Amino acid sequence: MKLGIIGSGNVVSEFLSFIDEIKSIELVAIYGRKHSIDKLHQLQNKNNIKKVYTEFDQLLLDEEIDTLYVALPNNLHFEFAKKGLLAGKNVILEKPFVQTMEEFMDLQKISKDKHLHLYEAISNQYSPNFNKIAQWTNQIGDVRIVSLNYSQLSSRYAKFQTGKILPAFDFKSGGGALQDLNVYNIHLLTGLFGRPQEIHYSYNFVKNVDTSGxxxxxxxxxxxxxxxxxxxxxxxxxxxxxxxxxxxxxIDKPTNDISTISLHTENSIDILKLSGQHRMFYEFETFANKIASNDWDFMNKMLGHSKLVLEVLTTVKRQMKSDHPDK
Incomplete structure (x- = not known):
């Protein structure tokens, strides 16, 4: 995989902290806005990235790049993914995948028509422990209650309180607790148990966004x-x-990182802890392998999962819009 990185935020820094361990991935370029040029060059020099672009259309013309990793604010995912697919690049999109079902269907059609790979980067679905949890559910009898909690004071919350609204707290930009953090819980639940019958969201609504729920x-x-x-x-x-x-x-960590899990039954405790790898390692290792082998069945399976998650998000956002029709 010859990769072009789109964005330079915190998740890109996390990605760059381990990606050299996957030898089949070559970092060809990184793109960001012109005002981020100093940061882009710092990331380039620290991580041996060949090229820096501040014009996306120029990056798309780079024939050395075969795959894009789009790590931009949520509301920009669709625009950049669509341009990438139309330019003949495989696309890996950070979570949440896109904002609407229409956007999903558009990207899915382009990827199919052009025989290009399209994936949502969602760590818990690719962890080896995900399959172990699925196996263990058969050992705990009838499941009765599932409780997941991924709460984390945002580094941008102080600015939000003063009235400076960054994308992470801008609902129109795809921000808020639902899409930033709860999306991991939704992926885990639907990945394990499929489509729910009923969905309801109770939430704290501050400055036109769900800050928790x-x-x-x-x-x-x-x-x-x-x-x-x-x-x-x-x-x-x-x-x-x-x-x-x-x-x-x-699960002994937030649901973006399921590296430590344990099974408790009447007569035994089984603890499983993955060794050392960054939580995002397994997804990108999988993407590189599946793109190299053109495993379309796997891609379609994972797109089906992302579509189900988007259906849940769409239902919740429809409820929020009904709750606050003037927003």
Whole structure:
């Protein structure tokens, strides 16, 4: 994979902290706005990136690049992904994938027509522990309650309180607790259990955005709560439980990082901890492998999962719009 990185924010810095461990990925270029040129050159020099672009159209003309990693504010995902696909590049989009179902269908059609790969970067779906959790659900009897909590005081919250609204707290830019943090909980729940029957969101609404909230997803035989907050001081370790009538599963970190999990039954405790790898390592290792092997079945499976998550998000955003029709 010959990669062009789109963006220079915190998630890009995280990505660059481990990506040299995946030898099949070559960092060809990084793109950002002109006012970020100094930061772009710093990232280039520190991480041996060949080229820097401040004009996206110029990057798209670079024939050395075959894949784009789009890590921009949420409302820009669709625009940059579509341009990338139309230019003949595979696209990896940071979560949340896109903002509307129409955008999803548009990107999916272009990727199919042009035989290009299209993925959502969502760490918990690619962790080896995801499959282990799925296996363990068969050992805890009938699942009755699932409770997930990914709350983390935002580094941008202080500015938000003073009235400086950055994209992370701008609902029109795809910001808010639902799409920034709770999306990880939604991915985990739907990945394990599929489509919920009922969806309801209770949330704190401040300056026209959900700063925290509790999302209830009801399944035929159990209820789940997905909690997320950007305005709360929370412990670093997660408090995540899948509880059945014969045992329970715990996830000991927030749901963006499921590296430490444990199975508790009447007579035993089984603890599984992944060794050392950054939480994003496994998804990008998978993307590189699947793009190299042109595994279209796998891509379509993961697009189907992303579509289901978007259906949940769309339902919740429709409820929020109904709650606040003047916003």
């Amino acid at each position: 509790i999302l209830t997803l009801e399944y035929p035989n159990f209820i789940s709560n997905a909690i997320a907050g950007k305005d709360v001081f929370s412990i670093e370790n997660g408090m995540n439980f899948i509880e059945g009538d014969k045992g329970y599963i715990s």
